[in-house]
Structures are given as structure tokens and as C-alpha cells.
Amino acid sequence: MTADYKTPPHNTDAEQAVLGGIMLDGGEERSQKVLAMLKPESFYNKAHGAIFEAVRDLLKRNQPVDLLTVSDELGRRGQLEQTGGFAYLAEISKGVPSVANIVHYAAAVRDCAMERYAISKLAEATEMLYTRSTMNAVEKLEAVSTLTSQISDYAKTGNRRGARALIDVMDDWLREVEGRFDNTGAHRGLSTGIxxxxxxxxxxxxxxxxxxxxxxxxxxxxxxxxxxxxxxxxxxxxxxxxxxxxxxxxxxxxxxxxxxxxxxxxxxxxxxxxxxxxxxxxxxxxxxxxxxxxxxxxxxxxxxxxxxxxxxxxxxxxxxxxxxxxxxxxxxxxxxxxxxxxxxxxxxxxxxxxxxxxxxxxxxxxxxxxxxxxxxxxxxxxxxxxxxxxxxxxxxxxxxxxxxxxxxxxxxxxxxxxxxxxxxxxxxxxxxxxxxxxxxxxxxxxxxxxxxxxxxxxxxxxxxxx
The missing domain is CATH 3.40.50.300 (P-loop containing nucleotide triphosphate hydrolases)
Known part of the structure; x- marks a missing residue:
């Protein structure tokens, strides 16, 4: 029975390389790109998600990011021991193959997160079709179509539907405001042609x-x-x-x-x-x-x-x-x-x-x-x-x-x-x-x-x- 069990997609090495790389990078442009690509829930390992959230909050407060400051932030939150302690932070910092590649490592983490999200939604769709309920077949298929659209949206934006913390809303809003002033016009309203x-x-x-x-x-x-x-x-x-x-x-x-x-x-x-x-x-x-x-x-x-x-x-x-x-x-x-x-x-x-x-x-x-x-x-x-x-x-x-x-x-x-x-x-x-x-x-x-x-x-x- 255990042979049939499949572990959800994840890449522990890439997660460690992202976190260690940000602590070594110190909040430079590469780190900012990683913050735009990932969220704490993007990490399969919950401890890694907590570390990433601590790093993100330090950068948003314009605080320095390194091994000591991240350790202190986790301690202030009461999460240091839960995330492996100072020794684990030091270990992942030492194990970074190349700080220059942390954006590439972040992409690998994001890909696994998107695959896990898709698996979750497809399982939800399968369960809906199997379950007897007041919904008729047409209504169920419409709901499945909605779930499929959510997968597609998540793949393009990384955003989940449902209640979101205001800090996540603000992040998206700031990116949209910046986008309104670029030449692509992707974030502005449409014209009518008149x-x-x-x-x-x-x-x-x-x-x-x-x-x-x-x-x-x-x-x-x-x-x-x-x-x-x-x-x-x-x-x-x-x-x-x-x-x-x-x-x-x-x-x-x-x-x-x-x-x-x-x-x-x-x-x-x-x-x-x-x-x-x-x-x-x-x-x-x-x-x-x-x-x-x-x-x-x-x-x-x-x-x-x-x-x-x-x-x-x-x-x-x-x-x-x-x-x-x-x-x-x-x-x-x-x-x-x-x-x-x-x-x-x-x-x-x-x-x-x-x-x-x-x-x-x-x-x-x-x-x-x-x-x-x-x-x-x-x-x-x-x-x-x-x-x-x-x-x-x-x-x-x-x-x-x-x-x-x-x-x-x-x-x-x-x-x-x-x-x-x-x-x-x-x-x-x-x-x-x-x-x-x-x-x-x-x-x-x-x-x-x-x-x-x-x-x-x-x-x-x-x-x-x-």
C-alpha cells in the first residue's frame, strides 16, 4: 500500500538554496525578484515558509537580511526552534550553490507549488463529481470549469482565490500601480476606439x-x-x-x-x-x-x-x-x-x-x-x-x-x-x-x-x- 503513495511535488534543495541565497544576498535586486515570485505557501516545507515570511517582513521594514537578523526575527516570533534553530539557518546558508542563481531556484520552487495547487484543485473536482448532491451534472461541470480557470490563473499570477491578507493585496496593488506607468499598458484600463x-x-x-x-x-x-x-x-x-x-x-x-x-x-x-x-x-x-x-x-x-x-x-x-x-x-x-x-x-x-x-x-x-x-x-x-x-x-x-x-x-x-x-x-x-x-x-x-x-x-x- 505504501508503494502506491505519491509525495506531492516539491524540491527541498531549491527551497534551501532560495532561503540561504537571500540571506547571503542581503536584499539586493535578486532578492526582490524572488519576493515577487514566491509567497510563504509556495514552500512545501512549513519551516521554510516561516523562514521566508520572516525574511520578507525584514525586507519590507528595510531591515538588513543576514543569518543573525533572520535568526533574531524568528526568535522574536517564537519560531526559531520550530524552524531548526540557528544551526539550520547556518547550514542552508553554507549550502547555497550560487547566490547568482537564486531567481532560477525560486522558479523551481514556484513550479512545484503550482503543480501542488493543480493537484489539489483537480482532486476537489474529482470528489465533486463522485459525490451525490443537489447539483445536477451541468452545474457540476460548470464548477469544474471554474476550478480549471483557477488553476490557469494561479499558474499565471501565483494568486489563490479566497480571503487574502491585506499585505498580499497591497503587494499586488503596488505592482499594478508601477505597471500603469510602463509602456506595455498591461495594468491600465481599456480604450473604446472613440x-x-x-x-x-x-x-x-x-x-x-x-x-x-x-x-x-x-x-x-x-x-x-x-x-x-x-x-x-x-x-x-x-x-x-x-x-x-x-x-x-x-x-x-x-x-x-x-x-x-x-x-x-x-x-x-x-x-x-x-x-x-x-x-x-x-x-x-x-x-x-x-x-x-x-x-x-x-x-x-x-x-x-x-x-x-x-x-x-x-x-x-x-x-x-x-x-x-x-x-x-x-x-x-x-x-x-x-x-x-x-x-x-x-x-x-x-x-x-x-x-x-x-x-x-x-x-x-x-x-x-x-x-x-x-x-x-x-x-x-x-x-x-x-x-x-x-x-x-x-x-x-x-x-x-x-x-x-x-x-x-x-x-x-x-x-x-x-x-x-x-x-x-x-x-x-x-x-x-x-x-x-x-x-x-x-x-x-x-x-x-x-x-x-x-x-x-x-x-x-x-x-x-x-
Missing amino acids: PSLDAMLEPKGLVKGSLFVIGARPKMGKTTLYSQMAINTAMREKLPAVLFSLEMPDKQIFERMVGQASGVNTDIFYRGSDNDTDFALANGHAMELVQSGNLFIDDTPGITLAHIVAESRRIKREKGAVGMVMVDYLTLMTGEKADRNDLSFGLITKGLKNLAKELGCVVVLLTQLNRDLEKRTNKRPLPSDSRDTGQIEQDCDYWLGIYREGAYDENYPQHETELLLRLNRHGKTGVVYAEQKNGAIYDADQLAYQAKAAEREAKPQKRGGF
């Missing part, structure tokens, strides 16, 4: 982990903005964008994207063009979109929240990250069983918000608005106009309405568009003016449009005074 809207969202941008809702009546340009944000995420942000379309087939979405990326009117794909350069331009941009490898379209009809979650997790596992998950649109989804539609769709918005936090991405959700808004004199949309659910206002981090006066007045310029940022948990709100042409949204001269809007508002008041 410069004036991005300026309104500055300095944070679209914060990762957020739910961004776009609401409008039909034919206002929801899908146009949705696909344009996807192109921006894939081409400018260099991150995957996953589009779930319940309204349009994938080929139509791709055609729309080609037109938006190239600036070519997509009518040429139906009636041809006298200008051969239009086709060449469209084809060139189509290849750029494809070669980016960052755009994914799922046009499965009537999809469920579980389907969106599973596919989004799969893309993250394959690509390492997800920039945006985009859903067009809410009320076409198959909701969970509930007494009322608003409760059913409320569960979906909660689930999408949780997905944004889990994947560290922005989830963009399109929603139709109630027809009642058209009875108002001012038909500009509000978050409370969202059809079949009031939960959206509570769950979303951003709520953007799209409005075209031309949809109600044929004498009004049809291309003029207002992007109404009504809710923004992370910054200011306001109106951004844009223009829709050939199935794409373009930025507009904000000052000129503001002056035009003020002039239009003043005219009725003037007439009323006569």
Missing part, C-alpha cells in the same frame, strides 16, 4: 473587471459600436475580443468589421464597385483582422450564461488573457428559470459582472430599451429605460445610451449621433458627439457640436417668447 469618449473616461479608461452596458432603441447603432470596440480591443489593445451575437450571423458581423476597419462602404460586396482599390483595401484590412488572432465570434442562437462563461474561459486558457467579452444582446439570451423575466435577466447581468471580475476583462452588454421612452418629448435614453430588467443599473459599472435625432426626424442630419454616458462608477459622465457613416462610428468636433446643440435648444425658447 477618442472623445476615451478622453471622458480618462485617466482610468474602461477598468478591467467592469460591466459596460450599451442601451438604445433599434437602428441607433448599438451593434456598430459593439463591433468597433471589438476591433479596437484586438488591433490597438492587442487583446482578444470574444463576440457573442444572438442577432446577426457571424459572416455579417465579419463583413461589418471589414467595412469599419477599411472605411469602405460594404454595399460593394453586393453590387460591386467601379474602383478596384476598394476591394483591395477591404481585403487588406480583412487579412489584418484575421492575422491578429484576437477576434472570436460565436453566433449560437439563444445561448445561455453558462455557454458564454465556458467559451470565455476557454479563450482565456488558450490566449492567456481576454480583453473584452461582448454580448449582443441581453433579452435574446436564454435566461434561468424564474418567476418573472426581470428576475431571470437579472441573474444574467449578475453572472456577466462576475465573469468580468473573474477574467479581469471588460464585459460589454447590449440591451434594448422600452418603447415607452418614445412617448417622451426628450427621447434620449436613461438606464431606467432598459427592457425587462431594473437590475442592470445596480450591476453595471458603465451605462452608455446611443441617440440619433434623425431616427425620429427625417429632416435632421441622419449621421449625427450622441453617446450618452449616464453611469460611470469610476469617473465622470457626459455627452460625446459622433457621426455614423457607412456602418462605422467616427469621432466628431465636440466644440462645434456643442455650439450647434446650444443653438437648437435656444430656438424653441425664443419662439415661445413671442
